[in-house]
Amino acid sequence: MGRYLETLTLVERLHRLLLDVIKDEFERLGVLEINPVQGLLLFNVGNNEVTAGELKSRGYYQGSNVSYNLKKLVQLGYMHHQRCQIDRRAVRVRLTQEGRTVRDVVGRLFATHALGLVEKGVMGFADIEEITATLRQVERYWTEQIRYIY
Secondary structure (H helix, E strand, O other): OOHHHHHHHHHHHHHHHHHHHHHHHHHHHOOOOOOOOHHHHHHOOOOOOOOHHHHOOOOOOOOHHHHHHHHHHOOOOEEEEEEEEOOOOEEEEEOHHHOOOOOHHHHHHHHHHHHHHHHHOOHHHHHHHHHHHHHHHHHHHHHHHHHHOO
């Protein structure tokens, strides 16, 4: 159990560090009106047109405040929004040019880090594949646990 708890702590810490890395990049570039969570949300939306529910169901975004962040990004001009023709309660969103610019900033940051990890010998491509496969297995296990409860 000790190793499992250490792994959980590490996953949580890595997520917070990821947000700090994005925050530092935004500060370096003068992107100050959005936070790292919103930047990551823009990155994950990418070229898609989605609803808040789809963001959660597709695994792009796990936060409970997705609606708040989408509303804020629309107000700031990083996203377009439009009511769905079929279900008027749902709103579909997509990136504006400003949103695509931020998405590209985050994408370049991630590409630089991926290359840096390999070039500096922190991990190779096979290591990244192995970590990803293991984390997907944990995700599947946890998802099954949630489904089992209900």
